[in-house]
Every structure is written in C-alpha cells, then in structure tokens.
Amino acid sequence: MNTVLWIIFYPLIAFCIGILYMGYSRKFNARVERRYGPSWIQPIYDIFKLMSKRTNISHGWMHDISILMLLGGTILTLMFIPVPGFSFFSQYGDMLVIMYIILIPSLGMALGVGETANPNGSIGISRALMMLAGYDVPFALSFIGMGMLNHTTSMFRLIQIQQAHGIASWGIVTNPLLGLAALIALQGMMGEKPFEVYIAPHEIATGPMTEMGGKFLGMMFITHAITIFVELTIFINLFLGGAVTWIDLILKQVVVFTLILSVNIVFGRFRVDDAMRFMWKIPGSLAVLGILFIIF
C-alpha cells in the first residue's frame, strides 16, 4: 500500500521540489546581475499561463505524442531513483537501466521537433543529441566506475555502502576523479552554460522549443522541473552518499545546484564542437583515469 502511494505521489513531490529549484535559479541569476528578480514561484505562474492558452497549434500527432514521451520518459527514470523512504524499483542492475532510459526523453523530443519542421528546431535537436553523445561518455564511465569500485549495480546498495563510514566512504572521497568527471558532465546534462549549445536563445531561438507554444511548452516546463530533481538526485546518490532524510537530500541538492548555477552565471556559451571536444577531453579522460585507478 505504501509503495502504491509512493508511486503515485513521487512524481508530484519531485515536480514540487523541481519547480522551486527553477524559481531559485531565476532568482539567483537576477541577484547576481543586481536585479530584484521574479518571485520564487514564478515558474508556477508560467505553467498556469501556458496551460490556460486559448489556442494551441499542433503540427501533427507525432508532435503531440513526443511531449507525452518526454514527460513519460522522465517519470520512468524518476521511478528507478531511490530516495529516502522509497527504493522499490532499485533492485539488482537498476544503474544499467537508468543509463538507458535517461535517453528516452531526448529521443522523444527529437521525434516531435522533427515534425514541426522548423529549421531552428532541427538544428537545436541535432545539437542536443550531439551534446548527449558528449556528456554521456563521462557520465556512463562514472556510473560503471562506481559500480566496479563497490561491486554492485544497485543504486540502493551503493548508497548503503557509502553511508557505512560517514563522509570518508562517500564516492567523491573514495574516487574524486570520477566525481569531478560526473560533476562536469552534470553541467552539460542540465543544459547550463557553458554547455547550453542546444537552447542558445540568441543564436537558434531556443532550439527544440521554437515551435512549442502554449500547452506544449507548459508540459516541457513540468518535465524540466522533474528533470532537475532526477539529475541532481542521481549525482547525490552516486557520489555524495545518498541521503538518510529528505532534509538531508534537499540540502545536498541545493548545494550541488548552487554550484552549477554559479558556473552557469559567469560563463558564456561554448561553440558546439568546442563543447563536444571539452566533454570528451577533460571529463572523459578524468573518468578513464578514475577507472584505471580502480582496476590497478
């Protein structure tokens, strides 16, 4: 019974926390730029506004379905990520499953944007898939490395191992090279600067979101809120010893998110090839080095 309740309310909880992070990021950017900034719950107003649009132009059924694929894929990924109180789907081998299903939302978006036939959208999605190939290498390597180090493919078991001896057994302490590689990959994964190549408002008019208006964009906002929660929690579970309580989890999330936002606000945007080269060179080689340390 408890599990059923968790399955129903877990996406809602993740959405509520993620939406506050979206508000926090806007407020953070505004304060750094010495502006007053929007209200903390501004993304909630935005979603209500987008969802209550009177007209809604659809470009075809693939356009409609892609949005569901985006949201569904994200919620599916969320289900496999253990948090305090819920680890039902986190059994043997779930880390390998997460590595695969985390790609579903991007592929779903690619199908939908293809149908809108907007050149900016097509450029955006090709850049997004290219960045995916960039950050997925260090991220997958750090997944595999942590699995090898701890002799497990279960994220829940990994958290237990990391919590055995306090901070000394956290992934970022036992293997800092992998932790650093994953942290840089996380920056690209969240689409923050300097790896913001596929949104690039001034260059390709928000890329995949160019033709998305009204309810489509509203659904994308909801997905984005959950995605923030998913990505931060994956990093925390792998390298920061997971969390015992929800307060613990949220504290760690805020710390990691603030770190990422601080890098985001001071950097410009890389060019596509530069971003790709950077991802494979620096975090990629860091991750390979980390794995070599584990093997020998």
Next chain:
Amino acid sequence: MKQKITQRSAWDRILAKLNKRSLWMLHYCTGCGAIELPPTMTARFDMERFGIVPMVTPRQADILLITGYLSIKTLKRIILSYEQMQAPKWVVGFGSCTINGGMYWNSYTTIKRLDMYLPVEIYIAGCMPRPEAIIQSFDTLINRIDKGVANSWKDYYTNYDFYRKNQEKVFGEIETYNDIKSDAEKFGIK
C-alpha cells in the same frame, strides 16, 4: 464591457490573477525605440520582477511589442508573426510612430496607424517613451488582464474582415499561413 466582467466564472478570475503575473514579450525592434528596452530589462528598471521576460519566438510570446515606425515590408512580417502567436495575445504600440506616423508622417513607405492592421491593446505615447513609461504601460496591461477587459485579441478573430481589408489595401493580395476564421471556430472564440 461591464457585462463581460460579471460573466466570468470564479475559475476565470483565478486564472486571470495567475496569468497577469507571467507575460512573455516578443519585442519586434523595427525602429529606434528598441534602444529603450535594454535598460527596461536590466538592473535599473528590471521588468522581470513583474514576470515580464523577453522571448525569442512568436509561438511562446504573449505580448507583441512594436517599437517604432513600420515600413510596409516590415508590417507583412509582423502580421505573420502575430498570427503565429497563441491567444490570448496583446499588441503594444510603442512610440508615436505607431499611433499616427510620428516623424514619418510624410513617408511613402510607412503605415501611419497600427490599429488598422492589428488589434492594439495599449499605445505608449512619446518620441521616444522612457523605460518608466514602458513599465507603466505593462502595469496598465496587467490591471486590464486582472479585470478581464484586455480582450482586444478577440477582435482579430471576430472582426477579421476589417483587418484583412486594410491589410489588402496596403499589400494587394497577400498570402498568410493561418486561417483565422476556422481557428476562431475550432477554439470557440466569440
């Protein structure tokens, strides 16, 4: 107008309260007025505290801000952009050029009154208006949305023949990609 206010349901009133806090703006920088927008967006006047953010594509925008004179060539693009926006949407005419032609009154390439071609919600007078005036006009728009009287966008759907006639007077036969009348029927805009 008063009748329309009383006809709103409680849910509509709640939605208006939420919607007025989030307005995304597509600033179509046709003329010199665009120079007043950077200070409005950045630290000194900061319009993001009202939830007003510049957007880059017409699909996502709610406000079409037309800053300055409109040549006939630009007007065509503006009409196409406006028709791509999702309703409810509002046109804000910025500067005296959009009201009566301003200093381009004698020009043969510009149009003089914007509201002959698109339904304008608010005009900002001045050549050119300062950021305070822009903020004040957005404040007026927010109040009108809250009261439920910011319905100029419906005029384009219900009174399309008038606008189309004026547009054709300028351009001759024009090709637009949206069928406004069938859209109005499909989404039930009366």
